[in-house]
Amino acid sequence: MVPQDAVAVSAPGKVLLAGGYLVLDRVYTGLVFGLDARIHVVVQPIRTTSGVVLNEIEVTSPQFQDAVWEYGYRLEERGGGMSVTQLRVDADLNLNRNAFLETSLVYALSYIAAVSSPMITPASVTILADNDYYSTPSGLQNGDSSSKPHTNGSSTPTESRFQNFGVQLRQAHKTGLGSSAALVTAFTAAVLSYYLPKDLFDLSSETSRRRLHNLAQAAHCAAQGKVGSGFDVASAVYGSCLYRRFSPAILSNAPDPGTEGFGVMLRGLVDETGVEMAKGSAWDTEIHRDAIKVPTGLRLVMCDVSCGSQTPGMVKEVLAWRKTNPEEAEQIWRDLHAANEELALEMKTLAESQSQEKSGLERLRQCFSRIRQGIRLMSEKSGVPIEPPSQTELLDACEAVGGVVGGVVPGAGGYDAISLLIEDKEEVVVELGRLLEGWKSKSEAGAVEGGGKVSMLGVREEMEGVRMEGWKEYEAWLS
Numbered sequence: 001m002v003p004q005d006a007v008a009v010s011a012p013g014k015v016l017l018a019g020g021y022l023v024l025d026r027v028y029t030g031l032v033f034g035l036d037a038r039i040h041v042v043v044q045p046i047r048t049t050s051g052v053v054l055n056e057i058e059v060t061s062p063q064f065q066d067a068v069w070e071y072g073y074r075l076e077e078r079g080g081g082m083s084v085t086q087l088r089v090d091a092d093l094n095l096n097r098n099a100f101l102e103t104s105l106v107y108a109l110s111y112i113a114a115v116s117s118p119m120i121t122p123a124s125v126t127i128l129a130d131n132d133y134y135s136t137p138s139g140l141q142n143g144d145s146s147s148k149p150h151t152n153g154s155s156t157p158t159e160s161r162f163q164n165f166g167v168q169l170r171q172a173h174k175t176g177l178g179s180s181a182a183l184v185t186a187f188t189a190a191v192l193s194y195y196l197p198k199d200l201f202d203l204s205s206e207t208s209r210r211r212l213h214n215l216a217q218a219a220h221c222a223a224q225g226k227v228g229s230g231f232d233v234a235s236a237v238y239g240s241c242l243y244r245r246f247s248p249a250i251l252s253n254a255p256d257p258g259t260e261g262f263g264v265m266l267r268g269l270v271d272e273t274g275v276e277m278a279k280g281s282a283w284d285t286e287i288h289r290d291a292i293k294v295p296t297g298l299r300l301v302m303c304d305v306s307c308g309s310q311t312p313g314m315v316k317e318v319l320a321w322r323k324t325n326p327e328e329a330e331q332i333w334r335d336l337h338a339a340n341e342e343l344a345l346e347m348k349t350l351a352e353s354q355s356q357e358k359s360g361l362e363r364l365r366q367c368f369s370r371i372r373q374g375i376r377l378m379s380e381k382s383g384v385p386i387e388p389p390s391q392t393e394l395l396d397a398c399e400a401v402g403g404v405v406g407g408v409v410p411g412a413g414g415y416d417a418i419s420l421l422i423e424d425k426e427e428v429v430v431e432l433g434r435l436l437e438g439w440k441s442k443s444e445a446g447a448v449e450g451g452g453k454v455s456m457l458g459v460r461e462e463m464e465g466v467r468m469e470g471w472k473e474y475e476a477w478l479s
Contacts, residue, residue, distance in 0.1 A: 006044035007194040008469040009203070011186035012462045013037045013133065013177030014235040015302060015419050016411040018340035018371055019243075020386070021318055021333075021378070023229045026245055026284075028337045031292065031344050032231045033300060034239040034462035037130040039182035041190040042474050046122040056087060059101055059125040062477050063162055064169040069098055073109055075118040081110030081263040082118070098169075103223035104184045104216075106257045107266065108191040111215055114267040116196055123194065126478055127183065131163045132457045135173040135306065162477060175304045175457060176417050181232035184220045188212060189466050203468055212466065213237045214270045214283060218251055227251045234287050239465035240294075242344055244286035291344055292463075293351035295360070298405065299424040300461040303436065305394075305416050306453045314384050314412055321382040328381060336374035343367035361405055364421065368399075368406025375413065386413030394418060394439065394454065401435060403428030432456060 012034035016023065019030025046058060061067035070087040084105050086097065109120055165172055189212050192201045201208045216237060221227045229245040254269065255262050267273070272283055294300070322329035346367055350360040372387065372395070379386040387395075387409045395407045398420055407420040422428050436454045471478075 005194075006042060006471045007190050008040065008042045008471040008474060009186050009190040009193060009466060010038040010040045010469050011182040011189070011236040011466040012239060012464070013039075013179065013182055013459070014232050015177070015300070016231055017300070017408060017419055018343055019231075019337075020375075020409075020411050020413055021315070022337055022340070023231050023243065023245060024315075024319070025333070026247060028244075028333060029286075029341065030229070030231045030243045030245075031340055032235045032241060032243050033292065033294075034235050034465060035177055035300075035302065035459045036462040037132040037177050037457075037459045038462075039130075039133070039179060039186045040128040040469065040474060041183075041186040042126045042128075042471055042478060043190045043194040044124050044126075044471075044478070046124045055122060057084075057105065057120075057123050057125060059098075059105075059127065061127045061129075061169060063129060063165050064172065065167060066096070067169050069096070069101060071102070071105060073105075073120060075113060076258050076262075078260040079263045080258045080260060081266060082106060082113050082120070083258055084109070100180050100184055100220070100223045101187065104187045104219045105191070107215060107219035107222065108188050110257060110263050110266050111270055112192065112195050114263040115200055115271075120195065125187070125190070126474065127187070128162045128474060128477055129179065130161060132302075132459050133175060133177050133179045134163075134165055135175060135304065135455075173306070175302075176411070177302070177457075177459065178232045178236065180223070181216075181220055182236045184223065185212070185216045185233060185236035185466055188216045188219060193468070203466065209237060209466070210272075211270050213285070213287075214272070215266075217246070218254065218266070218269060221251050222257075230285065234285065235465070237465050238287050238289055240289070240292040240461060240463050242286075242288040242291035242341075246283055246285040250283060289463075291348060293348045294461050294463075295347060295350040296354055297424050298421055300459075301420040301422055301429070301432065302457045302459050303398075303418045303420065304455050304457055305391075305418070306455070314386070314414060317384045318378070318382045318386070321384070325381070332374060332378050332381065336371065336378070339367060339370040339374055343371065364405050365399075368408065368421070371408055375409065379413070385415070388415060391415065391418060397435060397439075398432065401428070401431050404432070429456070 015033050015035060017031045017033055019028065022028035023030030055072065057071045057073065059069045071084040072087050073082050073084045076083050084102060189203055192212065193203060203209065213234065216233050217230050220233050227248045231243045234241060234243050255265055346363050375387045391409050395418055398404050398407050403423040403425055405421040407418050410417060410419040433456055436456055439454045
């Protein structure tokens with residue numbers, strides 16, 4: 001039996017449908033959709049035998065082999081916040097470390113100690129990922145699955161929502177749905193919900209959601225070792241939105257955990273109290289949820305290509321080209337920004353009219369065409385394969401299928417995925433599946449080896465962000 005005071009939270013994945021590279025600059029926006037593949041986190045009191053006292057937080061991800069992290073924690077002197085130490089490690093410590101988990105725990109516990117009490121009780125944390133976050137190993141695709149039953153809160157098992165992948169986490173192939181941002185967001189929200197009283201943190205309130213956003217952004221950037229645009233965390237918290245990034249100085253000037261005054265600074269940063277904000281900066285993120293809508297009868301589709309791109313290297317090269325060629329780059333950026341915002345406006349207009357007129361769909365097709373033209377021009381001028389020829393070939397073939405409105409290489413582009421807007425009809429999905437079943441992307445310089453096979457993921461758009469869940473859905477996976 002799971003204790004009644006257990007807390008369960010989930011956060012969605014994401015796709016940056018439009019605004020890759022532009023979203024790094026506050027002048028421009030990104031059109032980001034949440035996806036209904038979610039990361040789930042359950043926190044409950046740690047189970048011990050009678051008379052045994054523990055002072056640790058144990059984290060497990062039971063879908064993977066050896067995915068167990070045990071952390072000790074203590075309050076640092078001079079307001080340095082909480083520090084955590086991985087317990088019972090061996091020579092493979094560096095291989096078994098999980099920077100996103102560890103950093104999120106440090107930031108969450110430090111915030112809790114600053115706003116409530118440093119007396120942290122031991123807890124057990126279980127993390128589960130919906131299957132589409134990872135490519136399923138071939139043995140499991142052939143039916144060799146040791147998945148525990150998905151009960152959906154009842155005694156009758158249904159198809160498993162959570163696959164036992166049978167490999168170590170570092171060996172699993174991600175499908176690029178934003179697992180790290182969803183993990184940091186769900187983990188942080190679950191820990192805060194478990195340890196803080198509702199008058200200090202209530203996920204249903206806008207104030208608490210805003211504070212979660214700020215804390216998750218800080219933790220995610222610290223874990224990455226850089227201040228990113230933050231669109232992925234924003235989508236994990238709020239769901240689908242038109243996003244304008246925060247000023248990087250808000251986090252780039254923040255002190256490190258353990259340094260004097262970190263706890264006070266973190267509370268000021270998260271609560272936006274002003275005086276404690278780093279260098280006096282204020283959160284200036286713009287998250288417009290009402291600007292994003294999907295017309296009735298349409299849906300998003302994600303396709304995974306089993307070869308990847310080195311995204312950090314691509315971003316570095318594009319930004320270097322932009323710096324060297326500012327006038328040419330800014331014209332491309334402005335044209336793409338206009339096309340991106342036109343797509344968002346057309347989708348919203350069509351959704352609110354509840355019309356499926358051919359003229360509306362044709363306007364959407366033109367928006368996708370303009371965006372792809374801008375992306376290809378950026379590729380050509382920068383020399384970076386944002387929409388490489390193999391992806392052009394794949395997108396053109398998909399757009400020729402009846403019922404496909406348009407598609408793009410999402411995010412930073414490259415070889416690893418495409419995203420499509422299609423009519424929400426079974427026959428369209430079936431026809432796309434037939435096309436992709438025998439498809440193989442051409443091998444090109446810049447692609448990571450992996451075969452280039454294309455598969456349609458079982459995900460679609462998700463308008464809702466982070467949310468509380470009922471723990472009974474996960475009972476079969478909880479130890």
